Structures are given as structure tokens and as C-alpha cells.
Amino acid sequence: MERAGKNLIGVTIALAVSALALTLPVPFGGGEQGNLSRPVYVINAHDDWVKALAFSPDGQLLASAGQDRRAKLWEASTGRLLLTLEGHNGPVNDIAFSPDGTGITTGGGDGLVKVWDAVTGHEVHSFKAQSDAVAALAFTADGRILATGGEGTDGTIKVWGTDKWVELRSLPGHKGTTIGLRLGEEKGTVEVGKGGLAIGGVTTVACSPDSTLLVSGRTDKMIRVWDVGTGRQTRTIKNPGWVRAVAFSPHGDRLAWVATDETVRLVDVATWRKRTKLLKANESIWAIAFSPDGRLLAVGVGDKIRLLELSSGEEAGRLSGHTHYVSDIAFSPDGRWLASGSWDKTIRVWDLAAIK
Numbered sequence: 001m002e003r004a005g006k007n008l009i010g011v012t013i014a015l016a017v018s019a020l021a022l023t024l025p026v027p028f029g030g031g032e033q034g035n036l037s038r039p040v041y042v043i044n045a046h047d048d049w050v051k052a053l054a055f056s057p058d059g060q061l062l063a064s065a066g067q068d069r070r071a072k073l074w075e076a077s078t079g080r081l082l083l084t085l086e087g088h089n090g091p092v093n094d095i096a097f098s099p100d101g102t103g104i105t106t107g108g109g110d111g112l113v114k115v116w117d118a119v120t121g122h123e124v125h126s127f128k129a130q131s132d133a134v135a136a137l138a139f140t141a142d143g144r145i146l147a148t149g150g151e152g153t154d155g156t157i158k159v160w161g162t163d164k165w166v167e168l169r170s171l172p173g174h175k176g177t178t179i180g181l182r183l184g185e186e187k188g189t190v191e192v193g194k195g196g197l198a199i200g201g202v203t204t205v206a207c208s209p210d211s212t213l214l215v216s217g218r219t220d221k222m223i224r225v226w227d228v229g230t231g232r233q234t235r236t237i238k239n240p241g242w243v244r245a246v247a248f249s250p251h252g253d254r255l256a257w258v259a260t261d262e263t264v265r266l267v268d269v270a271t272w273r274k275r276t277k278l279l280k281a282n283e284s285i286w287a288i289a290f291s292p293d294g295r296l297l298a299v300g301v302g303d304k305i306r307l308l309e310l311s312s313g314e315e316a317g318r319l320s321g322h323t324h325y326v327s328d329i330a331f332s333p334d335g336r337w338l339a340s341g342s343w344d345k346t347i348r349v350w351d352l353a354a355i356k
Helices: 001-022
Strands: 041-044 051-057 061-066 070-075 082-084 092-098 103-108 112-117 121-126 134-139 145-150 157-161 165-171 181-184 200-207 214-220 223-229 234-239 241-250 254-259 263-268 276-282 285-290 296-301 306-308 314-320 325-330 337-342 344-350
Touching: 041 276, 051 092, 051 325, 051 337, 051 344, 061 092, 061 344, 070 103, 092 234, 103 134, 112 134, 134 200, 145 200, 214 241, 223 241, 241 285, 254 285, 276 296, 276 306, 296 325, 306 325
Parallel strands: 092 134, 134 181, 181 200, 200 241, 285 325
Antiparallel strands: 041 344, 051 061, 061 070, 070 082, 092 103, 103 112, 112 121, 134 145, 145 157, 157 165, 200 214, 214 223, 223 234, 241 254, 254 263, 263 276, 285 296, 296 306, 306 314, 325 337, 337 344
8 A cells, every 4th residue: 555655656746747847948958069950949838839939129038829829938048938828718829029028919819919018927908909810910110000910701901009009000902811910120010921821811911121011911822012101002913822921131122922832932122023932842831031130031841940041042051850830930139049839839949050
């Protein structure tokens, strides 16, 4: 009986340790400098796939949004869990820091936008942003505007004033669903484009760093270019498949996008005529991101991340380790770290010093 009791205690302790390990980062401390396939750490982050990632403006924090209806805040240097944000009645589809880093904003499958205190994790504001799900959101650089993208039967892009959270503009544009949205570097800019599944409508939006242009893509295979100030559509670009993600380069001189033909394309924004096929893949591409210095484009190809040198188009490195599609990619503000989220429910953070 005594032996059985000890065995039971041992099993209990083992189960407790195992459960704790699910939330702790797996370090690869000190790894080999040139080995890009060994991340700094891996986090078993969510109970379902990771939908979106965002670094804080100072690079100290990493936020994640999950299909499991939770958002989480991590210490970027170690992967230590700091906060769990719960309250959405549906998947958390996108996440963004306010430009001053004090707040975290989430958009959910319940159509709500929630604003959280980045220090305490307390919910400080919540409002119905879209009639269906909020698929994407982003702040302008000065924090005065939040843009949200609607999913399902909604499919609109809405622009909100953050002082009173009033709707300033609605861009119906395409038909269907907005899947991902992210704002650009300067005031009035919007960029949409998160890895995710589209059921129709706008899939991605991006705004130029000079705040003058907003670009949207969706399942109608069209990229549409809008004047940020007036909301007027100024041009369209036809694609062979629906558009999954778009991103402006840090200087705003180039636009990158990927469609369901699994091709990454670049266009010269000054003329909109010089188009380049940067990469053609045989696997699904859900995420792209420019490095802060504009030198690299990170592309999630299947379960790997390929780092492309924009000056030559050559591959500068490849990051492997995920076991399912890479759903989102985020560079730290200083460009040293790259975080990747996946359908395998994990986050991996990589040190890019080896390719500098």
C-alpha cells in the first residue's frame, strides 16, 4: 500500500511537470552561430494554431493570437509567458501593439476589437467592429487610427479614430472576407496581411509608409490600390489566384504579395509597371515580411521560412523546424530576431545574426 501511494505521488508529479512543460520555452541556448535551423527557443504556445504575431515597438515583448480564443504575451528574449488575454468568444484572428507600446489590441471571430493594458493584461475597452468576424487590424504609426478588416458576410475595411473609437471610414471594395491586416510605418498607413484561411472577400491589406496609399487583396484575385486620404480606388492589379498576403517595403518603394499560385511578386510602386517574380514555390505560402532594413524578405513556404536577398533574389538562409504551415512571420524592430507562428501550435524565435 505504501509502495502504491509512492507510485501515485510519482505519477502526479510527473503529470504536473509534463503539463508545465507545455507552456515553457524549449531553449537552444548558445547554438552554433551559422546553424539557421536551430531557433533560440520554441514555445508550445497555443492549444490550436497560431494565427498572428507582433513584436512590441521596443522589441522586448512578443504577442501571439491563437485559434484557441486566446492571446498571449511573451518575453521576447526568453520566451517566458507573461500574460494570457481571454475574453473573445471566437478565434483571435489578429493582434497589434499600440505604437507607444502601452496597449495590445486584438480582433476576434466574435466581431469584437478588444484593447488590453500591455502591463497588467486588463481589458480596457471593447467594441463591435465588424458585423461578422474581425479578421485583421492595425494601427497607424501615431496611434490615432485603427483599421479593421471584416470576414464572412461583412468583408469591409473600417477605419476607427482611437480617441473615441468612432468609425471614420468604411471601404467596401472587394466582395467577401478580410483575412489579414497590418498598419504601415507612418501616420495614416494601413497594411493588412496575416496567414489564415479565407472564405471569400478581402484577404490582405497594406498601407505605404508615407501614408498615401492603401493596398488590399482578396479572393476575387484582385489587388486594389486606394488613396488613404479620400478612400478613392486608384488602380487594380489582376492575379492568377486569390491574394493571401501583401507588404510594403520599409521605404515604401516596393510592394510584395503572394497569391494562391504560390508565387511571390514584387512591383515598383513609383510606376506600378516593373513587376518581378521573386519566388515560385511548390508548397503553400501564407506569410511574408520585410526585414526592417529592407534587405530581406522572409517567406513562409510550407513548414519552412525562406530568407530572400532582395538585391539579388538569391536565398540567404532557410529556417526549418515547424511541422505544419507557417502562418505568420514577424521581425523584431532591430531586425535581429525573427518570430514564426505555425499551424503546429508553436512559436519559434530565430537569431538572424548568422546571415548579417
